[in-house]
Amino acid sequence: xxxxxxxxxxxxxxxxxxxxxxxxxxxxxxxxxxxxxxxxxxxxxxxxxxxxxxxxxxxxxxxxxxxxxxxxxxxxxxxxxxxxxxxxxxxxxxxxxxxxxxxxxxxxxxxxxxxxxxxxxxxxxxxxxxxxxxxxxxxxxxxxxxxxxxxxxxxxxxxxxxxxxxxxxxxxxxxxxxxxxxxxxxxxxxxxxxxxxxxxxxxxxxxxxxxxxxxxxxxxxxxxxxxxxxxxxxxxxxxxxxxxxxxxxxxxxxxxxxxxxxxxxxxxxxxxxxxxxxxxxxxxxxxxxxxxxxxxxxxxxxxxxxxxxxxxxxxxxxxxxxxxxxxxxxxxxxxxxxxxxxxxxxxxxxxxxxxxxxxxxxxxxxxxxxxxxxxxxxxxxxxxxxxxxxxxxxxxxxxxxxxxxxxxxxxxxxxxxxxxxxxxxxxxxxxxxxxxxxxxxxxxxxxxxxxxxxxxxxxxxxxxxxxxxxxxxxxxxxxx
Amino acid sequence: xxxxxxxxxxxxxxxxxxxxxxxxxxxxxxxxxxxxxxxxxxxxxxxxxxxxxxxxxxxxxxxxxxxxxxxxxxxxxxxxxxxxxxxxxxxxxxxxxxxxxxxxxxxxxxxxxxxxxxxxxxxxxxxxxxxxxxxxxxxxxxxxxxxxxxxxxxxxxxxxxxxxxxxxxxxxxxxxxxxxxxxxxxxxxxxxxxxxxxxxxxxxxxxxxxxxxxxxxxxxxxxxxxxxxxxxxxxxxxxxxxxxxxxxxxxxxxxxxxxxxxxxxxxxxxxxxxxxxxxxxxxxxxxxxxxxxxxxxxxxxxxxxxxxxxxxxxxxxxxxxxxxxxxxxxxxxxxxxxxxxxxxxxxxxxxxxxxxxxxxxxxxxxxxxxxxxxxxxxxxx
Numbered sequence: 001x002x003x004x005x006x007x008x009x010x011x012x013x014x015x016x017x018x019x020x021x022x023x024x025x026x027x028x029x030x031x032x033x034x035x036x037x038x039x040x041x042x043x044x045x046x047x048x049x050x051x052x053x054x055x056x057x058x059x060x061x062x063x064x065x066x067x068x069x070x071x072x073x074x075x076x077x078x079x080x081x082x083x084x085x086x087x088x089x090x091x092x093x094x095x096x097x098x099x100x101x102x103x104x105x106x107x108x109x110x111x112x113x114x115x116x117x118x119x120x121x122x123x124x125x126x127x128x129x130x131x132x133x134x135x136x137x138x139x140x141x142x143x144x145x146x147x148x149x150x151x152x153x154x155x156x157x158x159x160x161x162x163x164x165x166x167x168x169x170x171x172x173x174x175x176x177x178x179x180x181x182x183x184x185x186x187x188x189x190x191x192x193x194x195x196x197x198x199x200x201x202x203x204x205x206x207x208x209x210x211x212x213x214x215x216x217x218x219x220x221x222x223x224x225x226x227x228x229x230x231x232x233x234x235x236x237x238x239x240x241x242x243x244x245x246x247x248x249x250x251x252x253x254x255x256x257x258x259x260x261x262x263x264x265x266x267x268x269x270x271x272x273x274x275x276x277x278x279x280x281x282x283x284x285x286x287x288x289x290x291x292x293x294x295x296x297x298x299x300x301x302x303x304x305x306x307x308x309x310x311x312x313x314x315x316x317x318x319x320x321x322x323x324x325x326x327x328x329x330x331x332x333x334x335x336x337x338x339x340x341x342x343x344x345x346x347x348x349x350x351x352x353x354x355x356x357x358x359x360x361x362x363x364x365x366x367x368x369x370x371x372x373x374x375x376x377x378x379x380x381x382x383x384x385x386x387x388x389x390x391x392x393x394x395x396x397x398x399x400x401x402x403x404x405x406x407x408x409x410x411x412x413x414x415x416x417x418x419x420x421x422x423x424x425x426x427x428x429x430x431x432x433x434x435x436x437x438x439x440x441x442x443x444x445x446x447x448x449x450x451x452x453x454x455x456x457x458x459x460x461x462x463x464x465x466x467x468x469x470x471x472x473x474x475x476x477x478x479x480x
Numbered sequence: 481x482x483x484x485x486x487x488x489x490x491x492x493x494x495x496x497x498x499x500x501x502x503x504x505x506x507x508x509x510x511x512x513x514x515x516x517x518x519x520x521x522x523x524x525x526x527x528x529x530x531x532x533x534x535x536x537x538x539x540x541x542x543x544x545x546x547x548x549x550x551x552x553x554x555x556x557x558x559x560x561x562x563x564x565x566x567x568x569x570x571x572x573x574x575x576x577x578x579x580x581x582x583x584x585x586x587x588x589x590x591x592x593x594x595x596x597x598x599x600x601x602x603x604x605x606x607x608x609x610x611x612x613x614x615x616x617x618x619x620x621x622x623x624x625x626x627x628x629x630x631x632x633x634x635x636x637x638x639x640x641x642x643x644x645x646x647x648x649x650x651x652x653x654x655x656x657x658x659x660x661x662x663x664x665x666x667x668x669x670x671x672x673x674x675x676x677x678x679x680x681x682x683x684x685x686x687x688x689x690x691x692x693x694x695x696x697x698x699x700x701x702x703x704x705x706x707x708x709x710x711x712x713x714x715x716x717x718x719x720x721x722x723x724x725x726x727x728x729x730x731x732x733x734x735x736x737x738x739x740x741x742x743x744x745x746x747x748x749x750x751x752x753x754x755x756x757x758x759x760x761x762x763x764x765x766x767x768x769x770x771x772x773x774x775x776x777x778x779x780x781x782x783x784x785x786x787x788x789x790x791x792x793x794x795x796x797x798x799x800x801x802x803x804x805x806x807x808x809x810x811x812x813x814x815x816x817x818x819x820x821x822x823x824x825x826x827x828x829x830x831x832x833x834x835x836x837x838x839x840x841x842x843x844x845x846x847x848x849x850x851x852x853x854x855x856x857x858x859x860x861x
Contacts, residue, residue: 321839417597
């Protein structure tokens with residue numbers, strides 16, 4: 001039997017130290033556990049401050065006793081290495097464990113145990129926990145804003161269709177892979193634009209647009225039987241001819257009838273809101289801000305002084321002001337700059353403002369990527385006889401953009417998180433809707449539930465985005 | 481200069497001039513129709529509105545320019561408070577992210593992921609409308625340490641009542657100037673003779689002794705005024721005396737610092753990780769103690785990476801403080817671009833002044849940062 005030295009535990013008396021230490025730690029955790037989950041204080045016979053600190057002291061001594069280097073027990077070693085390297089670390093680990101145990105019961109009871117979700121009025125919320133009934137009743141409003149209930153299928157349908165069209169890239173065969181960039185950069189945004197402005201917004205324009213759809217579909221079908229030599233001209237001339245023919249010669253009366261029969265109700269943009277508006281605004285700003293930012297970043301590195309200083313001015317201006325003043329500008333100052341009879345929709349103004357604002361940040365991110373490329377890449381491209389645009393599209397940008405994926409993803413995340421600011425111009429996306437619901441006299445006092453709900457939603461969206469960007473980054477990482 | 485180079489530039493110029501011309505022409509027409517003339521003369525007019533919380537004296541009889549100052553000072557106040565707390569939290573969390581203790585590391589990670597992925601506006605609303613509304617009424621408040629009162633109406637803290645405050649401030653300024661000289665002297669001495677001077681302890685000593693002397697001989701006198709509860713009406717209570725920090729200020733500063741701290745933490749982590757391992761090993765191999773390694777080798781290199789992005793975050797915090805408008809904290813945007821604009825209807829002048837204020841702030845900081853980056857850049861020979 002070796003001599004026991006409790007100040008310096010060693011391997012020789014491993015079991016003694018181990019059992020004493022584990023019992024002490026378990027005891028301390030047990031005390032806190034009982035106290036927090038069952039509200040029983042088994043050490044209440046001790047004076048106040050001692051009973052408060054006792055678990056901490058017990059656990060601390062216990063952890064000290066089991067801190068034995070190279071004990072040979074795998075589990076013990078990994079504990080010592082990860083949470084118990086020295087006294088200070090042991091203390092902090094204990095503190096974290098205790099705080100988690102202490103805070104679990106109130107959180108659980110607020111979220112689940114004492115919460116109410118049944119019923120459809122405020123009266124069912126009698127418990128001390130959250131009132132999820134409030135979220136349930138207001139769910140439609142939080143998702144769609146003031147959009148008429150009967151018409152909400154239009155939003156759902158558009159979003160599902162767009163989500164489906166967005167995933168096409170994963171199913172594309174090798175033959176179509178090379179067109180994917182074109183599809184995502186040009187075709188998809190146009191489709192999305194039509195969906196949102198003619199389908200969600202509704203109105204007679206949609207039926208004008210329907211001639212276009214029919215013309216496009218017919219011409220694509222015929223297009224398969226046309227020799228490739230003439231395809232170029234064909235796709236320019238035939239759809240337009242078909243469109244005109246359809247609209248004014250063949251189907252005119254019939255389609256007008258159809259239009260009258262099932263006309264989509266026009267919903268003004270002021271009624272849009274909720275999470276769907278968040279998506280719409282961030283989607284469009286995302287589409288617009290990227291090309292603008294790309295051109296600004298190229299402009300900033302241009303050899304032409306006027307373009308260069310114009311780009312610098314644009315970038316520094318938008319980066320220098322807070323978004324809220326930009327939105328103020330778009331709502332109170334911008335109408336002064338337009339002719340009196342000209343009116344631009346609120347939502348459009350907001351989208352333009354946010355796009356320009358975020359474009360400046362995108363530009364700076366892309367500039368970082370452009371600067372990080374070695375000069376040799378430019379020289380090599382030039383020596384192959386490439387012009388400015390060819391060099392950038394084929395050599396420079398693919399490499400530069402690959403480098404700045406995390407930065408661009410961060411900017412897009414910031415964009416999504418900035419969308420709630422559109423409350424300044426009176427558009428109510430989800431946070432704005434929450435504030436509106438909170439002031440409803442029938443549903444006073446549920447601010448907390450609303451904000452927690454929105455926080456969880458935003459957290460899921462933003463966290464998924466950041467994880468996705470991390471995956472992209474790993475996927476396109478090339479060794480240099 | 482050939483035509484190929486000139487054409488795109490001229491086109492850009494033409495488009496820009498056309499757009500600006502179109503805008504300013506319309507603006508003139510519109511202002512004529514509304515019967516207002518462009519000009520900044522309104523700044524000296526009487527403002528006739530009141531501001532809830534201001535650092536300088538302000539009421540309706542003061543000018544619009546003074547309203548602008550009130551807003552600007554409030555913006556600066558909340559930014560400075562936010563920056564201080566964001567730095568403290570950010571550095572602590574950033575270091576915790578580097579800890580080899582799994583629990584600490586994960587806790588810090590969860591904090592960062594959680595707070596950076598929720599919109600700042602939502603956080604401000606959460607603190608203001610949900611969390612701070614749960615605080616007790618003034619009459620039910622238990623004092624913290626006997627003198628601080630955290631109530632639904634604001635945070636009441638004791639105030640210092642000073643005699644000869646100016647002498648006290650002069651003594652602190654004198655101490656700071658002396659410290660700067662001592663630092664320069666110590667650096668010279670180290671470069672020439674290799675002897676280190678204990679600058680830190682001398683500085684702390686000076687910072688304590690000089691203000692103390694001003695108390696003993698300068699006639700400086702300070703007493704503490706503790707807030708006392710006072711009944712306004714049957715059920716309305718408030719505290720009198722001391723300083724009142726309104727809930728708007730608290731929730732704004734809280735949200736700003738918790739949100740920005742996540743970004744600062746990432747900056748700190750990236751900075752410390754950016755110092756190559758070889759540097760630490762080399763420093764340890766020439767016999768420096770761990771503390772010396774941190775102070776003389778790691779920190780100087782890490783700071784070079786940390787400071788530029790952190791300054792950017794400070795700038796972001798200052799710009800984000802304009803979200804104050806959402807919870808009616810009277811900052812520059814709310815007081816000037818909100819109330820004053822509503823009263824005068826001078827959209828172009830007021831929005832341009834507000835934007836120029838932020839713009840000049842951020843441009844001056846970015847110029848300073850460019851200068852600083854050049855100064856600290858590693859000079860390769």
